[in-house]
């Protein structure tokens with residue numbers, strides 16, 4: 001006689017929602033000391049430059065990640081919804097060539113790096129980013145290819161917590177840094193409109209499609225993975241540009257920092 005293993009019960013919709021939020025509550029990167037320094041006005045210009053330069057790689061990789069997710073979707077209706085995320089970052093044209101509201105997030109991020117005095121070609125070249133930034137961000141693109149569509153969507157749910165950090169950043173920058181103005185803050189202000197729409201859809205998708213206890217656990221793990229790759233980027237920035245200040249060879253060196261030379 002064969003006995004079937006007992007199936008564990010999935011969490012209720014409310015309990016599953018709570019479990020997803022608990023991941024952000026416990027380990028979203030708003031808790032990272034680098035963000036506390038950044039938002040609290042405690043960083044020198046060169047350190048803010050290093051953050052913006054590294055974060056640019058995340059910005060340019062988000063549309064690659066979303067197109068990778070779309071390549072796994074069979075449903076045109078789902079693809080139409082998801083496409084908006086790509087357009088939010090790529091925009092419908094560059095600065096000056098389309099109306100202001102249609103300029104994308106990548107262009108807006110470049111306004112921030114312009115305002116910080118970084119050369120656009122250098123920023124776009126990605127030559128100065130930290131090794132850990134490259135590995136962490138690439139891991140996100142690989143994750144959405146290697147895991148189920150449901151896990152890929154779940155991994156985007158850190159955006160549930162992003163509007164709060166964007167609000168904190170806008171207020172902190174306005175209060176503490178001379179470079180804060182409508183142009184350098186435009187990326188974050190625009191995300192406050194876009195992110196809630198994305199996460200409403202993403203959260204409903206995950207809640208509707210994670211039907212078994214195992215699928216729910218996979219979604220929670222996917223969200224944890226995402227918080228970890230965001231955290232790892234800030235650990236690397238802190239190590240290189242705050243303490244102990246060990247800038248890896250080849251990475252961006254701010255004018256106001258002298259790098260430690262690595263010797264053989």
Ligand SMILES: O=C(O)c1cc(C(=O)O)c2c(n1)C(=O)C(=O)c1cc(C(=O)O)[nH]c1-2
Nearest residue numbers: 062155156157158159161162165166191230
């Ligand atoms: O500044 C931030 O802390 C932050 C975090 C995140 C996030 O949680 O992944 C995103 C963003 N910003 C963001 O601007 C953005 O466009 C974005 C897209 C995604 C995603 O996973 O698809 N996350 C985020």
